[in-house]
Amino acid sequence: MEDIVVSAPGKVILHGEHAVVYGKVALASALNLRTFLRIRKKNDGKISLNLPNIDIKASWEIQNLKNSLQLPLCDPLKPNCVENEVLDQLKVIAGISPDSTQTTDLALIAFLYLMGSITVTSGDLPSIEVTVSSNLPISAGLGSSAGYSVCLAASLLQLNGFIGSQGSEDTAGWSKDDMVLINSWAFQGEKIIHGNPSGIDNSVSSYGGAIRFQSGKITPIEKMPKLRILLINTKIPRSTKTLVAGMRDLYNTLPNVMQPILDSTEAVTEKCQSVLAQLVNDGTDENYKILEKLIDINQHLLEAMGVGHPALNTIVMLTCKYGLHSKLTGAGGGGCAFTLLRPDTAEDKITNIKKELNMLGYDCWETSVGANGVSRHLDLNSTSFPSNLL
Ligand SMILES: Nc1ncnc2c1ncn2[C@@H]1O[C@H](COP(=O)(O)OP(=O)(O)OP(=O)(O)O)[C@@H](O)[C@H]1O
Ligand SMILES: C[C@@](O)(CCO)CC(=O)[O-]
């Protein structure tokens, strides 16, 4: 069997993070930074997993997995969430302490769950080596967990013939129905890593482009102007699972206080979408001013949700000095922020901002929004792969 190589993009949430977990609308766009996964067939009676980004290498004897698990863990065509009992079993198999709070450990559990559900043909497991390598910063708010889950879902479903990629050039995609199956399995992976995800991250990573997302409904945004943004990584590590759980506690303690904040966040998102549609034909100052105001307001609303961080405030103040507006993106609590650049923002201004941010130890790079969703790579030795994937 030839290797299977797939990749899936990270994302930027423009507006609506956290509120989207409560059924509010959110806007997200795929990012041109990707996670890559390679499956290589082996004959050593083992299933091996290499995760260089998080320094994890693991290997399991197939016979041991078959002895200790009731396979398949779930019907491959009916993606469903794991029961706690199965999760505990997988933790034992992965050698993880039952009370570990390490988010990195959850990558192993997500792999074992998807593998134990999807790749069981006639009660047997294939001997494979799986390597995952990403250009995305991990745990920084740019959807690395979704990129990981989408790659796992697509490659394992493809390996076992539950989906069939189409395309003969360098890259291939899947049919509408196949995409639904990929996205639903990726959502199960996100559930294991996140706890209670809305599904926006795996959806934008699966489908790519820019999407409007609400309660599982994915609507591609057709009228999307070419936005220039500066992405800034504070490098302050955080876990989405912890931040989402913290916001849940706050909501449960003060529902009448938090509900209007979520309503207000949704109003920001709706207004942003309508201004973006206008911007396609009318890139006037007035429209940009509204977008900037919405960024300021949402940043404050997110602070009120308890997911801010002093480093994020520093970015807001620093970019404000240059007349630019920034907000956190993703779960917050550190991680990444973005700054909206105008079409005519001068290069020397951006250079100076980058210099100041670098001096604070933050990484920053200019990017545009919108990228292809999950793809299969048919050129197995492409130079665009991260070096540790070859
Ligand atoms: N390339 C990768 N290799 C292995 N595990 C990964 C990889 N990328 C993400 N993960 C898993 O996802 C976890 C990080 O997910 P988390 O949701 O906390 O952050 P994020 O997805 O980067 O940010 P956000 O959810 O705010 O967009 C890691 O600890 C690991 O379990
Ligand atoms: C914080 C959150 O809204 C976005 C994380 O990228 C969580 C989610 O929607 O699952």
Ligand SMILES: [Mg+2]
């Ligand atoms: Mg995540």
